[in-house]
Amino acid sequence: MRAKQLFGITVLDKKVKTVGKVDDVDIDVESGKVTSLIISLQKGILSNDFVEVDFEAIETLGDYILLNTEIEEEAEEEVEEEAEEKAESVTIEVEDE
Template identity: 45%
Template sequence: MKIKEFIGSTVLDKNANVVGKIDNVDFNTETGKIEKITLTLQINIFSRDELEISFDDIATIGAYVILNKEITQEEEAEEEAESDAETVEVKIEDE
């Protein structure tokens, strides 16, 4: 798989929940190894957030990128959701 095919791939957590899409890839220029991947999390049509994960957090790469972690999103109170700026906390849980 070429890197340009990898960017934009849909990312699923270990429970097959859609997390977001691959936005950027950081790699070590000396070794060529991918170190960090930036995901764009889709919160709603007007709001997005980003999450950095380690390449080691990926279980498989194919039609989807599947993580070996569970990603949960905890939204703020309903009053804040109605405002223009929405805050989302992202929690990564290891097994």
């Protein structure tokens, strides 16, 4: 299967719950192999939440992608990490009057 054929495929977690669709892929430029999938999470019409899943997390690849993990746990961890990174990068400058 070519990488471009992955786009738009429905992704299911290990409980066979629909979590979203493949939006993008990360490719190792040296080997040319897909290393991870970027999944657009199915949370609502206006949602644009994404999560990155390692290619090793794929159990089955075909009309659907079945993962061997639960995506909610990974998504929550990723959101927490991003929030921590943003909090660390915020600096407050106080000006003396």
